Amino acid sequence: MSTSHQESRTASLGRLALLVPIVILLLAPSLVILPMSFSESRVMSWPPRGFTFDWYVALFASGQWVASSRHSVEVALLSTAIALLLGVPAGLTLGLKVWRWRELTLALVVVPLVIPTVVLAIGMYKVYVWLGLHDLLGLAAAHAMIGVPLVVITTMSSARQINPVLLLAARSLGANPFKTFFFVTLPLARGGVISGAIFAFVTSWDEVVIANFLSSPTYRTIPVQMWAQITERVDPTVAAMASVLFVVSMAMMAGVTVLRWSRSR
Amino acid sequence: MTAKAIKLDNIVKAYGTQKVLHGVGLDVAAGEFVSMLGPSGSGKTTMLKIIAGFEDPDSGSVSIGGRPMTGIVPEHRNIGVVFQNYSLFPHMDVASNIGFPLRMRGMSKAMQKDRISSVLSLVALDGLGARMPNELSGGQQQRVAIARAIVFEPDILLMDEPLGALDRRLRTDMQLEIKALHERLGITIVYVTHDQEEALSMSDRVVVFNKGRIEQVGHPREVYRHPSSLFVADFLGDSLALSAHINGTDIRLPGGLMTAGTQSELPEGAVKLLWRPDQMEVAAPIDAVTLQERRLSVPAKVLTAAYAGTVLRLRVELSTGDIGIVAASDRANIAAGESISLVLDLDEATILPLAASDDIPGARR
Amino acid sequence: MTASAAISGGRLRLPATIGVWPLLLALAVLLFLPAAAIIANSFTEPQNAGFSNFSRILSDPTFGRFAYNTVRIAVVVSFFTGLIGYFYAYAIYRSGPAGRSFLMTCALLPLWTSLLVRSFAWTVILRDTGIVNWLLMWVGIVDEPIGMLRTSFAVTVGMIQILLPFTILPIFASMTKFDTTLLLAARSLGASPRRSFWLVFFPATQVGLVAGLMLVFVLSLGYYITPVLLGGPRDQPVAVLIDAQVTTQLDWGAAGAMSAIVTAAVLLMLAAGWRAINKIFLV
Numbered sequence: 001m002s003t004s005h006q007e008s009r010t011a012s013l014g015r016l017a018l019l020v021p022i023v024i025l026l027l028a029p030s031l032v033i034l035p036m037s038f039s040e041s042r043v044m045s046w047p048p049r050g051f052t053f054d055w056y057v058a059l060f061a062s063g064q065w066v067a068s069s070r071h072s073v074e075v076a077l078l079s080t081a082i083a084l085l086l087g088v089p090a091g092l093t094l095g096l097k098v099w100r101w102r103e104l105t106l107a108l109v110v111v112p113l114v115i116p117t118v119v120l121a122i123g124m125y126k127v128y129v130w131l132g133l134h135d136l137l138g139l140a141a142a143h144a145m146i147g148v149p150l151v152v153i154t155t156m157s158s159a160r161q162i163n164p165v166l167l168l169a170a171r172s173l174g175a176n177p178f179k180t181f182f183f184v185t186l187p188l189a190r191g192g193v194i195s196g197a198i199f200a201f202v203t204s205w206d207e208v209v210i211a212n213f214l215s216s217p218t219y220r221t222i223p224v225q226m227w228a229q230i231t232e233r234v235d236p237t238v239a240a241m242a243s244v245l246f247v248v249s250m251a252m253m254a255g256v257t258v259l260r261w262s263r264s265r
Numbered sequence: 266m267t268a269k270a271i272k273l274d275n276i277v278k279a280y281g282t283q284k285v286l287h288g289v290g291l292d293v294a295a296g297e298f299v300s301m302l303g304p305s306g307s308g309k310t311t312m313l314k315i316i317a318g319f320e321d322p323d324s325g326s327v328s329i330g331g332r333p334m335t336g337i338v339p340e341h342r343n344i345g346v347v348f349q350n351y352s353l354f355p356h357m358d359v360a361s362n363i364g365f366p367l368r369m370r371g372m373s374k375a376m377q378k379d380r381i382s383s384v385l386s387l388v389a390l391d392g393l394g395a396r397m398p399n400e401l402s403g404g405q406q407q408r409v410a411i412a413r414a415i416v417f418e419p420d421i422l423l424m425d426e427p428l429g430a431l432d433r434r435l436r437t438d439m440q441l442e443i444k445a446l447h448e449r450l451g452i453t454i455v456y457v458t459h460d461q462e463e464a465l466s467m468s469d470r471v472v473v474f475n476k477g478r479i480e481q482v483g484h485p486r487e488v489y490r491h492p493s494s495l496f497v498a499d500f501l502g503d504s505l506a507l508s509a510h511i512n513g514t515d516i517r518l519p520g521g522l523m524t525a526g527t528q529s530e531l532p533e534g535a536v537k538l539l540w541r542p543d544q545m546e547v548a549a550p551i552d553a554v555t556l557q558e559r560r561l562s563v564p565a566k567v568l569t570a571a572y573a574g575t576v577l578r579l580r581v582e583l584s585t586g587d588i589g590i591v592a593a594s595d596r597a598n599i600a601a602g603e604s605i606s607l608v609l610d611l612d613e614a615t616i617l618p619l620a621a622s623d624d625i626p627g628a629r630r
Numbered sequence: 631m632t633a634s635a636a637i638s639g640g641r642l643r644l645p646a647t648i649g650v651w652p653l654l655l656a657l658a659v660l661l662f663l664p665a666a667a668i669i670a671n672s673f674t675e676p677q678n679a680g681f682s683n684f685s686r687i688l689s690d691p692t693f694g695r696f697a698y699n700t701v702r703i704a705v706v707v708s709f710f711t712g713l714i715g716y717f718y719a720y721a722i723y724r725s726g727p728a729g730r731s732f733l734m735t736c737a738l739l740p741l742w743t744s745l746l747v748r749s750f751a752w753t754v755i756l757r758d759t760g761i762v763n764w765l766l767m768w769v770g771i772v773d774e775p776i777g778m779l780r781t782s783f784a785v786t787v788g789m790i791q792i793l794l795p796f797t798i799l800p801i802f803a804s805m806t807k808f809d810t811t812l813l814l815a816a817r818s819l820g821a822s823p824r825r826s827f828w829l830v831f832f833p834a835t836q837v838g839l840v841a842g843l844m845l846v847f848v849l850s851l852g853y854y855i856t857p858v859l860l861g862g863p864r865d866q867p868v869a870v871l872i873d874a875q876v877t878t879q880l881d882w883g884a885a886g887a888m889s890a891i892v893t894a895a896v897l898l899m900l901a902a903g904w905r906a907i908n909k910i911f912l913v
Contacts, residue, residue: 122889
């Protein structure tokens with residue numbers, strides 16, 4: 001480029017000066033939770049005072065927290081399984097085929113992402129009772145519905161990378177449609193399926209609003225438990241719980257990054 | 266391997282309102298190497314897809330080895346297909362790619378291994394079984410694709426522009442290899458291409474497609490020397506065509522009138538007389554068309570001259586207004602804009618009726 | 631899943647789009663039916679309500695105030711996420727490989743952290759005894775903590791942080807698709823760097839900005855958790871009001887009418903931005 005060195009240096013310094021506050025803004029919430037969870041102070045004031053595992057001990061000693069952790073895992077796993085079962089075939093079809101109603105189908109699949117969750121939560125609260133869905137089944141079904149669009153989108157974008165001639169090649173070599181699906185289509189879309197599964201899991205793992213309506217006092221998930229705690233009386237147990245959630249999410253993010261990195265090599 | 270014959274009977278195919286095949290019929294003998302040649306959109310690839318079973322014809326039928334294929338899905342047809350861009354499964358190594366059709370047929374692991382290694386040595390890729398497709402060169406990938414298509418001993422082998430992605434030098438090498446493979450295996454091959462040199466040099470017979478119809482079928486020499494239409498003449502190589510008019514056995518030429526000679530079955534009315542580059546002589550410029558002992562000399566102007574290895578490829582405009590391609594010795598040193606003349610032997614000309622729909626040869630270049 | 635899905639021998643043929651049917655059926659029963667049921671309440675609670683619920687809430691100043699809050703927050707948040715997001719995406723685009731992966735990680739990190747955890751974290755940061763006030767007093771800018779929690783400022787900052795990835799990612803995606811030789815072409819034709827940015831680069835990447843803005847606007851219309859935890863009484867959105875109608879007022883008719891209005895608004899916005907969203911996210 002013909003711009004002088006001086007000019008580009010001031011430009012990049014200026015950019016850096018603006019960038020630092022944005023990076024702080026992005027990272028701040030993730031960075032304060034961990035220190036607060038080890039603070040001895042009960043009121044969570046800055047700077048954290050002392051160092052203690054008390055809140056974690058309290059957390060793991062509490063039957064409620066342990067039960068909600070188990071429920072959260074159950075719901076997230078079941079809803080992810082449902083989302084994959086429904087979303088992977090749909091994503092592959094949307095990625096590999098062109099038909100008249102394709103775009104409308106896509107729109108219908110994307111809509112659940114934007115309808116306010118409060119509206120969905122109240123509607124599900126009403127309708128799932130008739131359908132006999134409650135606790136684990138109700139929560140998993142609801143979370144699968146809001147997680148499945150992500151599975152469809154990621155699977156679809158992987159499927160669009162597949163050369164459709166490969167599927168014809170498989171047929172000419174003697175594979176029937178089912179064998180073609182399992183030996184060729186699915187392995188080639190693997191990356192999208194895995195990312196979709198993780199997104200669906202995280203969506204369920206985090207979800208509060210719908211879970212608030214569909215859970216019962218005996219079947220609560222972590223976010224429901226946290227919400228109740230935050231809106232009543234905040235103490236560092238919540239920070240400890242938040243830290244646990246944060247660490248789990250970070251582990252997942254690291255897993256995806258490593259996966260992507262190893263695949264790109 | 267057991268070679269089988271193919272019979273295509275009056276095949277019609279349309280996509281929506283667009284008809285791509287208008288009743289195509291063709292018999293391919295067992296063990297024959299047939300090329301389907303034509304411009305893109307002429308229907309040759311659709312024909313291949315119908316034989317493979319990827320598409321169903323709207324009417325008409327395909328039989329292979331006397332067995333009708335109607336309603337039989339691709340995986341039950343036992344046809345090997347080699348695709349244009351290799352189409353190797355990127356998530357499988359070379360051995361698994363080649364083993365795929367054997368695995369689909371439930372062959373034991375040990376037998377698969379034997380077959381894979383023997384077919385790998387057949388295509389000169391011994392020891393590369395553990396490589397992934399993206400670690401191979403284009404030529405190697407094409408060999409793997411061929412190996413995968415023949416390893417299960419298919420009844421016929423279909424090849425869809427298999428060398429299209431390779432560079433020129435590699436393409437000629439691979440042409441010879443495929444030819445050798447055909448002779449060695451004796452398998453029936455249907456080879457789709459838009460490259461006339463490839464079709465002419467490899468096949469037992471060439472089938473020329475145009476706008477969803479078969480324009481001509483024949484031995485390479487026959488279709489090159491005796492094209493049945495201006496389209497075939499033009500598509501198969503360089504030529505020069507001179508407008509003329511036939512009345513009974515009289516041919517009215519720009520330089521005068523003369524009687525037809527060796528050509529039998531003359532068409533009536535407007536025709537084109539056609540010569541291939543090697544049937545014309547380039548001579549010194551003259552002023553007017555002269556006719557002398559069945560040899561016609563026509564003044565011409567060189568529009569462009571391109572060096573093409575051993576010859577100079579000249580695009581010329583005759584004084585009659587016809588445009589065509591001739592070849593001159595590269596020692597002739599002729600440049601664009603120069604005046605020359607062409608000497609044409611009337612007994613060597615191919616006489617083609619001028620259909621209203623035909624494009625004028627040479628005009629495309 | 632392949633071109634002609636046929637089972638053994640080609641007798642039984644499944645429709646080519648069979649893969650989407652189970653999903654559409656499940657969505658219809660488990661998601662669209664509930665949404666429709668709550669909206670239907672606006673006409674059936676009380677019986678033969680007709681449009682009375684709509685006229686009732688539309689003339690109710692409370693609904694007007696909450697609707698205004700919702701739109702105000704959505705507009706402000708969209709504006710800032712668009713501005714900051716474009717700048718940040720451009721910074722990623724112009725950075726070297728190391729800077730690129732660092733900035734990208736910073737942008738993705740919020741997406742991976744629970745919404746509830748992040749909103750909660752902002753309450754810890756912004757409270758009177760939080761880190762921001764501690765810093766301000768330590769530097770000596772203020773003597774007394776300033777009340778930031780439960781203000782519009784807190785909701786706006788929280789939502790910007792939470793929604794920023796939704797503008798950064800599509801804008802960056804549209805930048806990576808940009809053909810840089812066009813910039814060289816513009817320069818060779820006599821455009822200054824500034825003019826070639828605004829006349830060539832920006833228009834080419836606008837689709838990512840539009841997609842991101844649409845998404846942020848639509849998503850912020852339905853936000854619930856962040857305003858409740860961070861906002862004051864003047865910052866509560868319609869989502870909170872809907873929740874209150876059901877859980878405390880037991881006024882299902884009003885809840886239905888409000889849900890209908892919000893959902894219609896969201897779907898209209900989605901339709902308006904569909905081309906851009908489809909191009910960036912769904913290709």
